[in-house]
Amino acid sequence: MMKQRVLGLLTTGLLGAGLFGSAHAEEPPINIGFAIAQSGRMAVTDADAYRFAQMWIKQQNEKGGLLGRQIVYETADNKTDLGEAVKAGQKVLASDPDLVLVSCDYDFGAPSAVQVQKAGKISAFMCAADPKAGVLGVGPLSFTGGTAAQLGGAVIADWAIKEKGLKTAFVLEDVAGEAQKSACAGFKWMYEKDGGKIVGSEQFRFDDASISAQVSEISKKIASDGVQTVMLCSHLGAGGAVRQIRSAGIDLPLLGPALFDGVAWTSAVPGLTNFFIPTQVVIEGDPRPEAQAMTDAFVAEYGEKPASMWSYPIYAWLQLWAKAVETAGTTDPQKVVDVMNSFKDEPTALGPRTFTPQLHIQTSEPMQITEFTDGRQKFVEEWKIEDAIPNSVLYRVGG
Template identity: 45%
Template sequence: MKHLLFAAVLAVPGLPAVAEDITIGFATAKSGWLEAYDTPAATAARIRIDEINANGGLLGQQIKWIEADTKTDRAQSAKAGLQLIDGGADMMVVSCDYDFGAPAALAAESEGMNSFFLCAEDVKAGIQGVGPNSFSGSVLAAVQGATMAEWSHARREARSAYVLLDTIIEYNKGICRGFDWMFPRLDGAEIVGRDTFKNDDASIASQITRIKSLPEQPDVIMLCSVIPGAASAVRQLRAAGIDSLILNGSAVDGSYWLDATPDLSGFVVPVQGSIYGDDPRPEVEAFNKAYEAATGARPASSYAYPGYILIDLWAKAVERAGSVDGAAVTAELEKMRDEPTAFGPRTFTPELHHQNYAQMQIVEITAAKPAVTDSWTISEPVPLDVLLKR
């Protein structure tokens, strides 16, 4: 309706032609637990919008943004999506989590509009769960698990692994899925045991007993979990005298939780970029400083970065399409192969609107201090059938 009204205004004789702004709608959580993920990524997206506007805009027009609070609620997410459509959004940015972002994304899909999940890392946040015009700005959880498998095998000579899965959310299962796919494929590598727990379990004593009953401690423990359960599990593992290298996914990036695990060492995660000022790419630190200038503080974790990336990629596709039409922009996004971004190359295809391989920075915590220790890109993409396995 917005575009029809604009065309009608242009058709009225005697009225000057005025360029219409391009509008991005943010259906994201400004309250509830998801706000901690959505707000940093949405802030990063707006930083990229400001940069584009300062450089002349998009298709000769300025980008404006409107927002609606999903309140970390699925029903409210659907309402927020409809509200933004009524408000004239040309594209929609939705919450980091698939379950909470999908209702708004589905509203956008029903209008033929592009949607981007801020940082969802489940394959359903795209073609497989929403539809052909939906994408994610982040790297799949399975890639993170596969990265930890291949990196630890190559760099730390890991040959035995124990998999410890926190079953609370699909993201955790995705990390373990990628590790389970990659590690046994590597020369001499074996998963010697696996166990599960729930994020709010007060104790993982029985799981620790099973690890300690192994003939030898595993070289690595693949801990697929998120805070606060991940911090509790790490503390208990170390208190029990288990000194295996502990691996996890990007969701535990950041130093905010380290008070719960005093003097922690031997803990490694893969991230899209470093918040610690030691990323080898100067563009990443330039963003960290821009974020600090905008908010008064540096990013607390690397989950801010996908917001910046998604606006960058969408804007490139819009310029190439010469339009904000969803189908036209999707066609251009699907042509991207190793498209350069400040955080490494990105690829979309007609089969997958996520990253099933990506360059990751390897952050290791030593004596409670996180720092980039390496960079790694998995040797082959995670196959679609592995991503879809449940």
């Protein structure tokens, strides 16, 4: 377990110089625990989100902290292991934190978050896209900084029909993960609601060496049913699948969820073009000044750009948590949560955020449509769906 206590933070410059000389010197610091992946495959996702959270802490301390108190933090590695995630939660709880941030992924963050809920503390998944990351899957003191995968699927479906006129689709669903399935659920709901027709569907896994049978079926449906677009419900690990589709001469517009955000994977598909996805933030030139300022600050702090949009959400969530703490005048968990549950289209650096006592994930925020052209990801336009996503879609249940 790596601990960043007061002395450690002083050596890295994260505590303001006025900590011990202020009028609040007798006040204990506000403590944030991180029960996240610093090793194993989830470390790739958690690493930049962790750096964004550290950057927020530094900036907040430079402004005087919260309630006149500086913020300190400590970190426990869940090692991308479910058993270790339980231990990580218990380890950071030993220091009596005011808040615990857990892994982006619901599966690896939940074991820690459950421990935090049992202790009566607030937890937040740094970027989980599963609606269970919060009230339903953990409890009323748990949140996620992320956006429901269903929203991304619905946004790209709505945009594809209303802006591009793509009214006949083939759906290729990656069944290797829940987020991919959720993105597909949102897409199918909105696409058919908007009058689109899904004329074919196949399943695969992102790590399949070959999807030749599925690609053949897409080609058949193009010829027989006039398929105009293919929705690929997967993530950036599916570069091989995208390459096989394009290699088969299928040059239709491809659609995907936000799980494809970032350009590191596009080397698997040289010259990738005509592929559209929604995202929370555009790393290469976001038109919103506050969002772009986040990227610029990250680059100034760490010397490189974030790998994907999944790094950003915890920064916006921490802005809201800080506002709730200041409004409540305390870090008392229930009082802070009561304030957060009242937030309706509350502004953040990434746009408006809403919480309710029943739902602690974003399901209606505007998203940024981006296009991959010659392997580069570029902003197209902002898009917001008009309809609320029904619970049957959010939780993927019948009815």
